[in-house]
Amino acid sequence: MAEKFTRRGFLGTAGCLVLAAALRPRGGEAAEASPTEYNWEEYSYVYLVDASRCIGCGMCVQACQRENKVPDGFFRTWVERYRIGEGGRVEVDSPNGAINGFPSTIVDFKVTKGLFVPKLCNHCKNTPCTQVCPVGASYTTKDGVVLVDDKRCIGCGYCVQACPYGSRYLHPVTHVADKCTWCYHRITRGLKPACVQACPVGARAFGNMKNLQDPVRKIIATEPVSVLQPELLTRPNCYYKGLDKEVR
Amino acid sequence: MIPEIRLPEVVGFAFPNDVHITWSLMIVLYPYLTGIVAGAFVISALYHLFGREELKPISRFSMATSFAFMVVATLPLLNHLGHPERALNIIFTPNFSSAMAGFGILYNTYLLILILEVWFVWRKDIILLARRSRGLKRKLYAAMALWTYDISPQALEKDHSAIRVLTAIGIPAACMLHGYVGFLFGALKANPWWSTPLMPIIFLASGMTSGVAMLIILYQIAMKASGQKIEGETIASLNRWLWLFMIVTVSLELLEIITLAYEQSEAWEAIHPLLTTKLAFSFISVQLILGSLIPFILLMIAVTMNRYLHDRVRNTLSFVSALLLLIQVFAMRWNVVIGGQLLSKSFRGFRESYSPQLFEKEGILAAVGIFCLAFIALFLFARILPVFKGLEEPQAASLEAELKG
Numbered sequence: 062m063a064e065k066f067t068r069r070g071f072l073g074t075a076g077c078l079v080l081a082a083a084l085r086p087r088g089g090e091a092a093e094a095s096p097t098e099y100n101w102e103e104y105s106y107v108y109l110v111d112a113s114r115c116i117g118c119g120m121c122v123q124a125c126q127r128e129n130k131v132p133d134g135f136f137r138t139w140v141e142r143y144r145i146g147e148g149g150r151v152e153v154d155s156p157n158g159a160i161n162g163f164p165s166t167i168v169d170f171k172v173t174k175g176l177f178v179p180k181l182c183n184h185c186k187n188t189p190c191t192q193v194c195p196v197g198a199s200y201t202t203k204d205g206v207v208l209v210d211d212k213r214c215i216g217c218g219y220c221v222q223a224c225p226y227g228s229r230y231l232h233p234v235t236h237v238a239d240k241c242t243w244c245y246h247r248i249t250r251g252l253k254p255a256c257v258q259a260c261p262v263g264a265r266a267f268g269n270m271k272n273l274q275d276p277v278r279k280i281i282a283t284e285p286v287s288v289l290q291p292e293l294l295t296r297p298n299c300y301y302k303g304l305d306k307e308v309r
Numbered sequence: 310m311i312p313e314i315r316l317p318e319v320v321g322f323a324f325p326n327d328v329h330i331t332w333s334l335m336i337v338l339y340p341y342l343t344g345i346v347a348g349a350f351v352i353s354a355l356y357h358l359f360g361r362e363e364l365k366p367i368s369r370f371s372m373a374t375s376f377a378f379m380v381v382a383t384l385p386l387l388n389h390l391g392h393p394e395r396a397l398n399i400i401f402t403p404n405f406s407s408a409m410a411g412f413g414i415l416y417n418t419y420l421l422i423l424i425l426e427v428w429f430v431w432r433k434d435i436i437l438l439a440r441r442s443r444g445l446k447r448k449l450y451a452a453m454a455l456w457t458y459d460i461s462p463q464a465l466e467k468d469h470s471a472i473r474v475l476t477a478i479g480i481p482a483a484c485m486l487h488g489y490v491g492f493l494f495g496a497l498k499a500n501p502w503w504s505t506p507l508m509p510i511i512f513l514a515s516g517m518t519s520g521v522a523m524l525i526i527l528y529q530i531a532m533k534a535s536g537q538k539i540e541g542e543t544i545a546s547l548n549r550w551l552w553l554f555m556i557v558t559v560s561l562e563l564l565e566i567i568t569l570a571y572e573q574s575e576a577w578e579a580i581h582p583l584l585t586t587k588l589a590f591s592f593i594s595v596q597l598i599l600g601s602l603i604p605f606i607l608l609m610i611a612v613t614m615n616r617y618l619h620d621r622v623r624n625t626l627s628f629v630s631a632l633l634l635l636i637q638v639f640a641m642r643w644n645v646v647i648g649g650q651l652l653s654k655s656f657r658g659f660r661e662s663y664s665p666q667l668f669e670k671e672g673i674l675a676a677v678g679i680f681c682l683a684f685i686a687l688f689l690f691a692r693i694l695p696v697f698k699g700l701e702e703p704q705a706a707s708l709e710a711e712l713k714g
Contacts, residue, residue, distance in 0.1 A: 136325045153322035153657055180324075189499060195412070196395070197404035215398055216391015218331035219409050225499035227324030227654050231331055236391030293498055309655055 099249045104204035105270040106243060106298065108254075109277045109286070110179050113303030114264035117142055117177035119162040124259030126160065128244060135230045137241040138181040138256050143307055146170040151307050178308050179265060181256065182207060182228040182241035183289060183297030190220035190229060190240075199238065205270075205298055206245055211237045225293055243267070320587075321579075321658020330650050330663045333671040335385035337642045338679060340490045340512060341519065342382040344638060345683075347487040348520010349375040350423070350479060352550070357430075358476040363542040366697065367528050372430060373696045374524060375483075376423055377687035383416070384679045389671055408493050415489055419482040426475040428453075429468045433460050437700045487516045494645060501576030501656075502583075502649040507565050511641075514558040519638035521551045522631035527687070529628055531697070539624055545615050548627050552608040555634055559601045562641065579656040587651055587659060592644045600637025604630035 117140055125131060125138045139158030145151050150170040156163065163177075184207045191199040191207060198213035199220050209220075214237035221229045221238060232239040244254035248267070252258070257265045268277025280286070286300040290309055301308075319328055349371045355361040356368035364371075387393045400413035428435075436458050439450035488509040494500075495508025525547050532539045566584070569577050584592050611618065611626040618626070651659045666672045690696060 135329075139325045141322075151657075153655070155322070155325055158325045189497075191406075193407045193409065193497075194404055195407040195409035196398040196402060213395070213398065214392065215395040217389070217409065218391075219407070219493070221326075221331045222650075223497050223499055225654055227326045230326045230329060231391060309657075 101202060101204040101249075103269075103271055106184070106205050106248065107268050107270050107277055107281060108181070108184070108243065108257075108299040109266040109268065109280060109302065110299065111264050111266070111302040112176050112178050112305075112308075114262045115140065115177035115179055115260075116262055116264075117159060117163050118261065119159040120259045120261060121179060121256035121265060122158050122160040124255040125241075128247075128255035129242070131239075132233050135232070135239070137228075137239075138179065141178045141180060141308075142175070143178060143305060144168055144172045144175045145305065145307055146172050153307075174305070176303070176305055176308075177264075178301075178304070179256070180226065180228075180289075181299065182224075182243075183226055183295065183299040184241075184243065185295035185297050187294060187296045189223040189225065189293075189295060193219045193223040195219065202245075206243050206248075207240070208242055208245060209238045209240060211235060211239075214238050225290055225295065318661040319653075319658055320582075320661060321653075322655055323653030323658045323660060324655045327650075327653040327655065328660050330647065330660070332646055332650060333389060334665040334673065334676045335389035335671045337639070337646045338385040338676050339382065339389075340487070340516075340646075341639055341642050342378050342385070342680075342683065343487045343490060344512065344516025344519045344642075345523045346375050346378045346382060346419075346516075346520070347483040347513065348517040348522075348554075349378070349524055350483040350520070351517055352521060352524055352547070354476045354480050355550075357472050358480070361546065363540075363546040366540045366543045367524060367547075369430060369699070370528060370531070370696045371520075371524050372423075372427060373690045373694075374527060374687055375520075376427055377690055378683045379420060379423055380686050381679055381683045384682065385676070388675060388679070408489065408496055411489055415482070415486045419479070419486045422475055422479045422482050426472060426479060429471045429475065431694045431699075432468055433465060434695055434700050436460050438694075484513055488513045494649070499654055500649050500652070501569070501574065502580055502652050503645065505565055505568075507561055508645075511558065511561045511565065514554060514561055515638045515641055517554040518551065518558050518634050521547055521554060522634040522638070525551065525627050525631040526635070529624060537697075539620070541620050541623065544624055544627050545611075548608055548611045548615070548623070548630075551627075551631065551634065552605075552612050555601070555604060555608065555637075558638075558641075559597075559605070562596075576656055579652055579659065583648060583652050583659050587662060588644055588648050591640050592648070596637055596640040596644060600633050600640055604633040604637070607633075 119140060122136065122139055125136075129137055131137050136158040139155050139160075141153055141155045142159070142163050143151065143153055146168070147170070150168075152168045152170075154163070154166075159177075184201075184205060186201075186205070188201065188207055191201055194200075194214075195217060196213055196215055198210045198215070199207065200210065201207050216231060216236045216238070218231050218238070221231060229238055229240045231237070244252070244256075247254060253267050254265075257267045266277045266280075268275040268281075270278050270281075272278065280302070281300050284302065286302055287304050288297040288300060352364060353368050353371040353375065356364040387396055390396055399410060400417070403410035403413060432454065435450055435454045437460075439447055439454050439458070442450055491509030491512030494503040494512075495505055497503050525544070528543070528547075529539055569580060607626050607630045611623055611630070615623065647663050651663065653659055665676070667674055669675075687696075
């Protein structure tokens with residue numbers, strides 16, 4: 062006798078199809094390594110920002126918002142503009158995280174130097190945010206990325222308070238802590254984070270410290286680099302070139 | 310004219326994610342409640358453990374107050390959590406590197422001590438009430454007495470020993486429950502307005518202040534409402550404790566500010582304008598002048614000139630000072646919790662202001678509602694068990710005789 066077409070059967074099949082569609086590999090670029098082949102022991106990720114190259118276009122912020130569906134008014138990455146003048150005058154801004162770049166406004170002092178500084182989670186080695194998470198929902202992966210388990214997070218907001226860089230926020234819809242993941246869903250497939258991919262001037266670079274041939278690793282090893290707020294001893298995995306002392 | 314560059318709602322430059330107030334009015338309310346819990350418990354301990362006889366008239370009442378506020382203390386936290394249904398994760402799967410993970414242990418330990426102590430203090434009354442009542446009420450009291458009816462002098466002596474031991478453990482437990490809240494703030498290196506080892510001590514001292522102040526107010530209202538006499542000695546003693554605690558509190562609060570200012574640290578450049586502009590009203594006007602200076606003077610009169618004061622004058626001075634100090638402690642909680650979030654971690658600016666809405670989830674109505682629940686809990690407690698004087702022996706004896714007869 063032919064199998065009966067039941068509602069249960071139909072829902073089951075439909076569910077499988079939806080799941081298969083959801084799990085299908087995305088993007089036109091062929092994934093270099095599928096997540097199943099990925100071995101996190103072989104990676105120790107590192108991020109490098111060259112502030113002297115950044116032009117403040119905001120493409121990185123846009124790419125991030127689209128890739129990660131970041132809610133309006135919250136930022137996984139943003140760009141700050143520093144205008145520094147004589148006599149210690151400093152004007153800093155980041156209108157809407159610089160998602161649309163920067164308007165040409167005037168300051169009431171003579172600007173002697175200026176720079177754009179892209180910011181994002183520093184994925185610290187000694188991170189204050191995972192330290193304070195009361196339920197262990199914030200954690201560091203073996204490849205050095207700080208992530209939030211949105212199934213465990215209770216939404217207390219302590220990590221948001223503990224991050225000295227302002228990298229975290231409570232997601233207004235899911236009510237859990239949210240932050241930059243260095244596009245973990247991309248990097249574990251061999252792709253670059255969306256912001257690195259989108260940067261037109263190469264101000265953002267992403268590398269692997271365990272790969273001896275990695276160009277980013279070479280720069281960090283051989284050139285002068287710094288980190289944000291080094292006095293807090295958070296030991297960031299995000300390095301900067303061309304920073305000014307005014308940048309925190 | 311050259312326009313100033315300003316982000317919406319921000320003075321100076323704040324990190325873009327810093328413009329959100331993550332810890333709302335609920336997180337202002339929580340330490341306010343636990344402070345009253347700790348302060349009220351200490352007053353009860355002064356009688357039970359340190360034998361301050363002048364505090365006997367409110368020894369039970371202070372314990373009942375501590376208990377009532379303790380029962381509702383978790384409500385603001387639950388209302389604040391993004392996922393309250395996962396709240397028990399803190400208790401069952403804590404991450405011990407987090408200061409917040411201590412919550413389950415500290416809260417439950419103190420709650421257990423408090424429940425046990427309430428039971429021992431009221432055990433005799435529960436038994437007498439069980440004997441006096443009929444039907445369901447009798448069953449209820451019998452269950453509360455755990456079906457043991459022993460009120461022999463030996464049994465009561467054991468009760469007293471248990472009370473002394475529980476009080477001795479209860480003081481550090483209450484202090485740790487409240488001090489730990491201060492530690493939550495004080496141990497965050499990201500925020501210079503919070504990050505000081507003084508923070509737990511400031512929280513404790515202000516908690517004591519608010520606890521004693523709350524007792525003064527509730528005691529006077531309860532006595533007036535029931536037409537009983539307000540004990541002059543008790544009020545005089547509470548005034549002395551309140552004065553002491555407030556002096557310690559305000560000294561520590563000022564010490565923190567003075568240290569920050571004197572160190573001339575990077576953070577002070579942001580904190581100084583915050584205190585003098587955005588927090589000018591809640592910090593300078595309310596916390597320092599209305600809430601500290603005025604009650605300091607009033608209590609100085611009440612304490613140093615105690616013997617010349619008419620009862621009504623003493624009670625009024627005491628009541629007004631207590632009310633002002635309750636406002637002071639609330640303002641302090643506000644200035645710490647909200648003030649610390651107005652300040653951006655960029656140290657270059659701060660949020661314009663934060664005013665909770667009346668009807669939002671963590672708004673004013675929710676806060677007032679939870680605060681009122683504490684009084685309702687206390688009222689219910691007083692309906693079930695006598696919170697001022699225990700049932701008296703002759704009455705008890707006659708009841709027993711009555712029952713036997």
